[in-house]
Amino acid sequence: MWSPSAVLTSKVSDAIADAFGDDLRGADPVLRPSQFADLQSNAALPLAKRVGMAPRDVAQRIVEHLRVDDVCAKVEISGPGFINLTLSDDWIARQVSSAATDARHGVPQEEPQRVVIDYSAPNVAKEMHVGHLRTTVVGDALARVLEYLGHTVIRQNHIGDWGTPFGMLIEHLLDVGEGSEEARAVETDPNAFYQTARVKFDTDPSFATRSRSRVVALQAGDSETLRLWDELVELSKHYFNAIYSRLGITLTDADLAGESTYNHDLGRVCEELEASGIATMSDGALCVFLEGYTGREGKPLPLIIRKSDGGYGYGTTDLAAVRHRVRTLHAERLIYVIGAPQSLHLNMVWETARKAGWLPPDITPVHVQIGNVLGEDRKILKTRSGAPLRLMALLDEAVATARAAIDQDRPEVDEATRAALAPKVGIGAVKYADLSVGHDSEYVFDLERMVALNGNTSRYLQYAAARIRSIFRGSGTGADDVIAQVKIVEPGERALALKLLSFGEVVSEVGSELEPHRLCTYLFDLAQTFSVFYEQCPVLKAEPQLRTSRLALCALSMHALVTGLDLLGIESPETM
Numbered sequence: 001m002w003s004p005s006a007v008l009t010s011k012v013s014d015a016i017a018d019a020f021g022d023d024l025r026g027a028d029p030v031l032r033p034s035q036f037a038d039l040q041s042n043a044a045l046p047l048a049k050r051v052g053m054a055p056r057d058v059a060q061r062i063v064e065h066l067r068v069d070d071v072c073a074k075v076e077i078s079g080p081g082f083i084n085l086t087l088s089d090d091w092i093a094r095q096v097s098s099a100a101t102d103a104r105h106g107v108p109q110e111e112p113q114r115v116v117i118d119y120s121a122p123n124v125a126k127e128m129h130v131g132h133l134r135t136t137v138v139g140d141a142l143a144r145v146l147e148y149l150g151h152t153v154i155r156q157n158h159i160g161d162w163g164t165p166f167g168m169l170i171e172h173l174l175d176v177g178e179g180s181e182e183a184r185a186v187e188t189d190p191n192a193f194y195q196t197a198r199v200k201f202d203t204d205p206s207f208a209t210r211s212r213s214r215v216v217a218l219q220a221g222d223s224e225t226l227r228l229w230d231e232l233v234e235l236s237k238h239y240f241n242a243i244y245s246r247l248g249i250t251l252t253d254a255d256l257a258g259e260s261t262y263n264h265d266l267g268r269v270c271e272e273l274e275a276s277g278i279a280t281m282s283d284g285a286l287c288v289f290l291e292g293y294t295g296r297e298g299k300p301l302p303l304i305i306r307k308s309d310g311g312y313g314y315g316t317t318d319l320a321a322v323r324h325r326v327r328t329l330h331a332e333r334l335i336y337v338i339g340a341p342q343s344l345h346l347n348m349v350w351e352t353a354r355k356a357g358w359l360p361p362d363i364t365p366v367h368v369q370i371g372n373v374l375g376e377d378r379k380i381l382k383t384r385s386g387a388p389l390r391l392m393a394l395l396d397e398a399v400a401t402a403r404a405a406i407d408q409d410r411p412e413v414d415e416a417t418r419a420a421l422a423p424k425v426g427i428g429a430v431k432y433a434d435l436s437v438g439h440d441s442e443y444v445f446d447l448e449r450m451v452a453l454n455g456n457t458s459r460y461l462q463y464a465a466a467r468i469r470s471i472f473r474g475s476g477t478g479a480d481d482v483i484a485q486v487k488i489v490e491p492g493e494r495a496l497a498l499k500l501l502s503f504g505e506v507v508s509e510v511g512s513e514l515e516p517h518r519l520c521t522y523l524f525d526l527a528q529t530f531s532v533f534y535e536q537c538p539v540l541k542a543e544p545q546l547r548t549s550r551l552a553l554c555a556l557s558m559h560a561l562v563t564g565l566d567l568l569g570i571e572s573p574e575t576m
């Protein structure tokens with residue numbers, strides 16, 4: 001255990017158990033940073049009521065039982081009964097020295113779980129919108145973090161590859177001709193294809209009629225129709241993959257599990273729910289009514305699983321997906337990284353699955369709610385300079401903005417290097433903007449701010465990592481080769497060492513709380529703490545022992561920055 005708060009949490013818990021008996025061990029030791037000490041425990045306050053003593057006396061008893069001689073330099077009681085804990089420089093130095101030799105730099109290897117994570121999920125023959133961009137980026141960061149923590153991560157890209165729009169899409173494909181330029185455009189820019197089909201459907205009655213019978217043929221499994229459908233899916237895969245590869249997303253074709261995957265199972269899902277009485281007929285549709293779900297005027301809100309025309313809905317597919325993920329993929333943890341407005345839908349699906357016994361009691365699915373990305377007008381970002389939003393064009397714009405910023409800030413860097421840097425900085429900036437705020441909060445898409453060198457941006461972090469790389473270039477040693485007993489002399493060294501000790505804990509928290517912004521905040525703090533250290537403490541010019549000690553702190557800082565960025569799916573260029 002490297003992290004001071006983890007070590008002291010268990011020490012305080014032990015002291016509470018010793019002082020007041022084992023059944024109070026679970027009393028929360030509540031440790032938090034304080035301006036008076038490295039950490040402060042306010043365990044005594046809630047405990048006082050339970051044991052019927054004054055808080056200060058409780059604090060006193062805890063301190064008497066606290067065995068921290070090797071960890072703390074000072075333990076003090078303050079105010080109404082806070083316990084102030086100041087770590088000893090020596091302990092910090094020892095901990096950080098051993099973290100330096102740990103291959104995982106303090107990130108724990110957790111008890112492995114099978115985690116199924118649903119993210120990205122764009123729709124076939126349709127442009128991905130910024131909401132899809134964000135679930136893709138956030139989901140991918142979570143998948144990377146969970147994998148790094150030792151879990152078996154099963155990615156499920158639940159693409160929208162089925163449903164009524166395919167009638168018009170297939171008819172439009174026939175109209176423009178398979179292999180035609182318009183059809184092939186789906187690989188790069190699906191917007192036009194979809195929009196044209198839509199307009200024809202809305203304005204041309206004979207096209208609409210053809211489209212409707214095409215849907216019937218598709219659902220009946222007509223082989224020619226299925227071939228055409230497959231063609232559209234294939235074209236779309238190229239588009240998705242182009243976006244994924246541009247963004248450095250880990251999803252592959254093997255992770256595709258679109259809505260159509262569950263077609264064969266939908267009839268059974270409905271039959272079973274009907275047989276068990278969970279679903280009932282209402283106005284010709286098969287519905288699940290759940291307690292506490294009401295719509296307008298307090299009317300019970302149904303989850304429709306089979307429409308009156310016999311078609312199945314989005315919810316039916318999701319029910320089949322839950323069942324598949326539990327039974328076949330053997331999920332122990334279920335994560336859905338999906339837009340916040342789908343929360344009601346997901347809750348109804350999960351509750352139904354729970355009733356049906358498809359979702360065992362020990363699995364609590366989690367909806368990682370994705371908030372909106374706004375334009376400068378503070379409305380959902382849908383257009384760029386008047387034209388409908390094309391994701392690829394947005395990414396081009398991000399790279400161009402990064403290039404302009406690099407040209408301005410680093411004119412001395414040669415042209416080829418600047419050109420190579422621009423995509424790493426620009427794409428990193430787009431991803432970091434999605435990741436660094438709470439996943440459920442909205443933010444304004446502002447490229448200038450996102451590529452700034454100052455502030456909580458990926459470029460600032462990439463710069464911090466590159467700066468440390470350059471220290472190593474000047475040192476004659478590789479970052480991996482420094483073996484040192486770290487010494488704490490200056491306050492800057494102490495602060496940096498302390499910060500480094502909580503890297504593993506933060507990564508682990510991202511895995512448990514599913515909040516990538518915690519890692520961003522940590523990395524930003526770390527980069528700033530490093531900056532202060534570097535101002536205070538000469539590295540290469542220090543006397544030999546101190547020089548290796550400081551190089552070890554540099555190496556750990558770089559590892560944390562590079563690993564942290566990598567877990568967020570962001571590259572760390574050699575030079576900036």
Ligand code: ARG
Pocket residue numbers: 118121122123158159160318321338
């Ligand atoms: N395709 C859907 C959309 O674009 C998202 C699907 C999310 N995943 C799921 N299992 N429902 O809104």
